[in-house]
Amino acid sequence: MLELGSTVVRPDSPQSKGPVHPLYVRVTHWINAVAIIVMIGSGWEIYNASPLFPFVFPKAITLGGWLAGALLWHFAAMWLLVANGFVYVALGVATGRFRRMLLPVPPLAFVRDLRAALSGQLTYDDLSVYNAVQKALYLGVILAGALIVASGLAIWKPVQLRELTALFGGYDVARFVHFFAMAAIAIFFAIHVVMAVVVPKSLRAMIRGR
């Protein structure tokens, strides 16, 4: 099977000697990491200006200093997040990597792997093959990413994109959707960082490719 022209031969397959993560995955991954941290940090400061729940985020973990500063960060990093996310998804679909690495997620395998993961019995010998829990989490966070961008657009442009805002159930509901999509991504982020520490070679693979 050929991909990205004809020079690279199945770099993601377990049999090949190619990198676990092709260069575009590693580059977009780390750009995305920066964009996500800026978006969430500034988003928390924006949230604090008009909290949806009876709590605010501690100033020490927000970005921007005050509402206007946070908005400047948020509406600058959004370009990075969306442009980078677009490149990642476009190449993931075009190269077949998404289909190969993330699909399918058989429900029984998911239950089995989740049990194994929670009891610390999952092994990560072959980094180029994701277990069902990994697949579900990666697919889930990509969907949460799409949702957070769509709900963000609905909040940003409730007049120009009024149909989109209506699709979310109106401006106020879209704010909650935006918040919960952030929460999902933040939870993923926490698990993701813990796993990178538990399985250090996975972190190495995301830097060096193998």
Place this chain on the structure above:
Amino acid sequence: MSYLRTSVQRVDAALLGKDAAKLLPEPSRRNFLRAGASIGALALLTGCDIIDGPSAENALRIVSRFNDRVQAMLFNPNRLAPTYPETAITRPFPFNAYYREENAPDIDQDDYKLLIDGLVDDKEPWTLDRLYALPQETQITRLVCVEGWSAIGKWTGTPLREFLRRIGADTRAKYVHFTCAEGYSSSIDMATALHPQTQLTFKYDGEILPPKYGFPMRVRIPTKLGFKNPKHVIGLVVLNNYTGGYWEDQGYNWFSGL
């Protein structure tokens, strides 16, 4: 009133040097220079003081001006903000300003005049009686605050485009600038000024505007964030120079379109 006078002087100077103005750096370009230095500083220094500090904000203002242009392109002059039934009105409608409610300016309606300046044919000031005699419309629309909350209210007044037509404004000009009795100011793009729902508002919920909602006149723009809906408006200037505004000068995005 002094705020209006300040801006009027600025406008006259701008008009005198209308052609020369093109040679002068735009505020965005001046910001760019300042921000360029800030990015250098950002590269040399690390830590939250810099990330949260004013120098980083200046750097980010370049992107904010870029976002102004993107939003101006996204703005569809014929796209109407959603309207709502009476039952959807938020009661009580929240008061919000940079001062406390009891400090809202107390304006004498007999002394009130709306001053007009800039690229218009008729600069005669408008008394309240004359403003009240203009044809009026009512809208029930959502006000979206930059803080994130929103509220639905009912506003009655004259479409700004109708008013601009009556004073013979040059609608090819870029901006309309508003000054307020308490020192507030804001400016908007001409496309938004001509939007059918942009309104010189005299009434809230069927009653003359109370001081807390901007007596005697506010500008209601359902296609922009709440802070671009100035209250207690005493001056209107049509011009080609970017003038920013009270919050805009402190870092809020200027276009702030919805």
